[in-house]
Amino acid sequence: MSTRLPGGIPDFIEKWNPALFHQVGYGLGAASMASLGILANDMLHPALPATIIGFTAIYWKVGTDDLKQTNHTLRNNFPFLCHMRYLFESIRPEIQQYLIESDADATPFSRSMRSTIYQRSKAQSDTRALGTMRDVYEEGYEWGAHSMFPADHHDVKTRVKVGNKLNGCLQPYSASIFNISAMSYGALSGPAVTALNKGAERGGFYHNTGEGGISKFHLNGGDIVWNVGTGYFACGKTVDGKRFFDEEMFKENSAKHAVKMIEIKLSQGAKPAHGGILPANKITQEISDARGLGPGPWTEDCASPPYHSAFSTPKQLCEFILKLRTLSGGKPIGFKLCIGQPKELASLFHAMIDTDIYPDFITIDGSEGGTGAAPPEFQDSMGMPMAEGLRLADNMLKGAGIRNRLKLIAAGKVYNGFSLVRTMANGADLCNAARAFMFSLGCIQALKCNANTCPTGITTQNKNLSSGLNVSNKSVRVSNFHAATVLSASEIVAAMGHTNPRHVTGEDLWKRENGIHVSTYSDMHSKYLPVMDGGELLEEGMPKVQKKMKGWWEEGKVIYDSMN
Numbered sequence: 001m002s003t004r005l006p007g008g009i010p011d012f013i014e015k016w017n018p019a020l021f022h023q024v025g026y027g028l029g030a031a032s033m034a035s036l037g038i039l040a041n042d043m044l045h046p047a048l049p050a051t052i053i054g055f056t057a058i059y060w061k062v063g064t065d066d067l068k069q070t071n072h073t074l075r076n077n078f079p080f081l082c083h084m085r086y087l088f089e090s091i092r093p094e095i096q097q098y099l100i101e102s103d104a105d106a107t108p109f110s111r112s113m114r115s116t117i118y119q120r121s122k123a124q125s126d127t128r129a130l131g132t133m134r135d136v137y138e139e140g141y142e143w144g145a146h147s148m149f150p151a152d153h154h155d156v157k158t159r160v161k162v163g164n165k166l167n168g169c170l171q172p173y174s175a176s177i178f179n180i181s182a183m184s185y186g187a188l189s190g191p192a193v194t195a196l197n198k199g200a201e202r203g204g205f206y207h208n209t210g211e212g213g214i215s216k217f218h219l220n221g222g223d224i225v226w227n228v229g230t231g232y233f234a235c236g237k238t239v240d241g242k243r244f245f246d247e248e249m250f251k252e253n254s255a256k257h258a259v260k261m262i263e264i265k266l267s268q269g270a271k272p273a274h275g276g277i278l279p280a281n282k283i284t285q286e287i288s289d290a291r292g293l294g295p296g297p298w299t300e301d302c303a304s305p306p307y308h309s310a311f312s313t314p315k316q317l318c319e320f321i322l323k324l325r326t327l328s329g330g331k332p333i334g335f336k337l338c339i340g341q342p343k344e345l346a347s348l349f350h351a352m353i354d355t356d357i358y359p360d361f362i363t364i365d366g367s368e369g370g371t372g373a374a375p376p377e378f379q380d381s382m383g384m385p386m387a388e389g390l391r392l393a394d395n396m397l398k399g400a401g402i403r404n405r406l407k408l409i410a411a412g413k414v415y416n417g418f419s420l421v422r423t424m425a426n427g428a429d430l431c432n433a434a435r436a437f438m439f440s441l442g443c444i445q446a447l448k449c450n451a452n453t454c455p456t457g458i459t460t461q462n463k464n465l466s467s468g469l470n471v472s473n474k475s476v477r478v479s480n481f482h483a484a485t486v487l488s489a490s491e492i493v494a495a496m497g498h499t500n501p502r503h504v505t506g507e508d509l510w511k512r513e514n515g516i517h518v519s520t521y522s523d524m525h526s527k528y529l530p531v532m533d534g535g536e537l538l539e540e541g542m543p544k545v546q547k548k549m550k551g552w553w554e555e556g557k558v559i560y561d562s563m564n
């Protein structure tokens with residue numbers, strides 16, 4: 001059935017063609033002449049003929065240019081009129097966001113997720129009236145099981161020690177359970193980085209630098225985790241166009257008081273095994289200084305390779321960890337990855353056991369993670385989502401008997417108390433969030449991070465835009481958001497009857513798997529992955545359900561051996 005009105009606007013547009021364009025143009029020409037005639041008789045305000053004549057001139061200029069060009073069929077077939085389409089297309093996201101989308105709509109973060117963050121950042125009331133808006137009977141609905149004997153939320157532990165003496169760590173760090181995930185200066189503006197850093201200082205949590213090196217904006221009082229990517233920014237040199245790790249530079253920068261931990265970035269969920277991209281139009285002199293890119297103009301994207309030049313096997317990664325630990329004077333060293341092949345993860349654990357070199361933490365990033373710029377196929381279809389990656393790593397570490405050697409950090413759309421608790425129940429010791437903290441800075445999800453035109457000044461190097469970001473105001477919002485989220489998580493943990501978020505288990509969380517079936521997380525997960533307690537992978541003869549995990553474990557050993 002046609003939804004079009006006969007002779008209505010869609011039909012008019014479809015019938016538009018070059019001949020009609022000319023006829024309308026002649027009509028406009030005649031109207032211009034007539035308006036001049038009427039003006040001569042003093043019957044019209046001079047603005048009207050001027051408008052008609054001006055519009056006619058633009059109409060002819062635009063339309064004839066359309067007919068002359070050969071790149072766009074639409075412009076050839078629908079001269080002048082086609083620009084209406086381009087206009088509406090360019091404002092489609094705004095129309096969608098302001099007029100069409102409901103609270104539950106919008107991706108990657110729905111309006112209701114963002115509202116929670118905005119309200120908490122501004123320390124506004126975040127209670128709601130009249131009950132949940134969610135359909136608690138829809139597939140995928142999740143809930144936490146409270147206790148009849150709740151604990152006091154003031155007693156809930158919200159800090160975690162990262163850095164194990166057994167690993168040789170000499171400067172362990174007491175981290176909050178919720179922190180700012182890696183976002184580089186370059187992806188973010190200077191004022192945005194400064195506001196995050198000052199917010200981290202106010203709230204007593206850490207701020208991950210992202211892979212663009214340590215800039216002056218990161219040194220505003222907040223604790224930082226230095227994200228060392230494949231470009232080795234602030235710890236590398238370029239030789240024959242390739243980036244190499246520089247020990248002296250690393251030693252000097254890692255000694256900075258603000259640097260509390262070092263995170264080697266293997267991959268990131270939004271673009272696993274792809275390498276970083278900073279679009280050329282975002283590179284400024286200050287960014288070039290922080291990254292060592294040399295003098296401008298910068299006509300090419302600053303792309304860091306997908307692989308590290310400092311290591312290429314699991315054993316070499318362990319040796320690199322040891323090197324960084326020694327050079328940094330024993331600061332906690334870890335690595336970040338989005339999980340791809342479970343057997344490769346197993347090969348890393350084999351290397352740790354064999355070399356007796358352990359990282360102090362592993363950060364698991366989910367494929368749902370964010371980025372400043374990445375190819376859509378990598379964002380949409382590569383890498384393991386955070387929940388599965390985290391459970392796999394947690395269980396494999398337990399099965400290998402080495403879970404106690406390190407902490408697991410997780411990132412992937414953690415934005416409120418429940419998502420924080422759920423992630424910890426899935427195996428994380430602490431969490432990071434990137435985009436949620438961008439929202440606390442005032443990000444409106446304009447999706448322009450890669451275009452240097454971010455209207456809120458957060459992901460642009462255009463000073464006209466970034467100077468509008470009020471650092472002192474936003475840094476308060478960053479710490480407000482952090483405090484409210486940790487409080488919410490503590491209240492949930494206490495409601496479940498615990499005083500340590502790590503004691504929340506899959507038995508405390510439920511999910512509606514389909515229309516009639518609900519399961520605890522433990523039951524649901526044990527169907528797909530064995531839940532390990534300690535050392536099972538090292539034992540002979542595993543129960544059948546653990547065959548898959550054992551298979552990965554054994555394949556991991558083959559990979560590890562073949563690379564030595």
Ligand SMILES: Cc1cc2nc3c(=O)[nH]c(=O)nc-3n(C[C@H](O)[C@H](O)[C@H](O)COP(=O)(O)O)c2cc1C
Pocket residue numbers: 181182183184187188209210211212227265267268269336365366368369370371372411412413414432433434435436449459
């Ligand atoms: C603008 C932006 C820049 C990012 N830059 C980096 C980076 O430099 N290094 C890195 O390891 N991850 C980077 N990430 C990934 C985040 O640190 C994080 O792992 C991911 O977005 C998942 O967290 P989220 O869901 O809370 O955003 C970036 C993310 C965003 C949104």
